[in-house]
Amino acid sequence: MADSENQKFCLQEVLESFKSCLSPEKEIYIEHYVSGWKGLVKLLNSLGSLFGFISKDAVSKTQILMNFLKSENGPHYATVQSMVKFELDNKLVDVDKKGIYPESGCRTLLRLHRALRWLQLFLERLRTSKEDDKTSVMCRDAYNESLAQHHTWLIRKSAGMAFYSLPVRPAFFEVMNVGTPEQVVDVLGKAVPLLCEVYQITEELYQKHNLLDLP
C-alpha cells in the first residue's frame, strides 16, 4: 500500500484538507488543518535540499499538534477553538515569555498560522502572475510582507537563498500537479479565498484572546 507521506504533492488534495477543516459553525478542525500542511510539506520535499530546514520545522510543528490530538487530552484538541479554551483554562500556555510550556498547542499553531498568511500572499501572486514572472520574487515578496518579521536574520538569509532555487513558473505549475496552467489558475482562484477564511477565523480568535505574540 502506498505510504501517504511519500505520495506526490497535489494542490487539489491540499485544498480539500483546508476545505474540510471548517465546520458548519466555522470552527477549525486541527486534524484537517494539519493534513493540509502535511500535503504542502510534500511539495517542499520535492524542491530540493535547500528547503530541508523549512520542511523539518513544518514537520516538527505538525507532529506536536498530532501528538496532542492523540494524547489523553485529544478531544480538547479537536478544533482550534477548543484547544485555545482548554490550554488557557488550564494555564498550559507561556503567555509573556518562554517557560514550562515551550511547545504549547497555541504557540505551535500560531507559527503555522503566520505561515498560512505567507502562503495566501504567495498563491495570490502566482494566480495573477504572467508566464515569465519569477516565482522566487513572488515568494520573497510574500515572505517579506508576512513571515519575515517573525524570523531571525539567519533564517531570513537561509530562506532568501532557498527562494532563488525555486523552479521557474511553468515548472512550478507542473509540480503543483493540477493540469494545464489555466486549471492551476482556476484551482488557485478557489484556494486563496478558502485559505483567507481559515486565516481570518484564526486571527480573530487569537486576537480576542491576546495570543498573537506568544513567545
Ligand code: 1PX
Ligand atoms: C502551491 C504552492 C505551495 C507551496 C508550499 C510550500 C509549503 C511551505 C511550508 C512552510 C511552512 C513553514 C513553517 C514555518 C513556521 C515558522 O515560522 N517557524 C519558525 C519559528 O518557529 P519557532 O518554534 O522557532 O518559534 C522557525 O524558526 C522556522 C524555521 C524554518 C524557516 C521557515 C521559513 C519559511 C519560509 C516560507 C516559505 C517556504 C518556501 C516554499 C516555496 C514554495
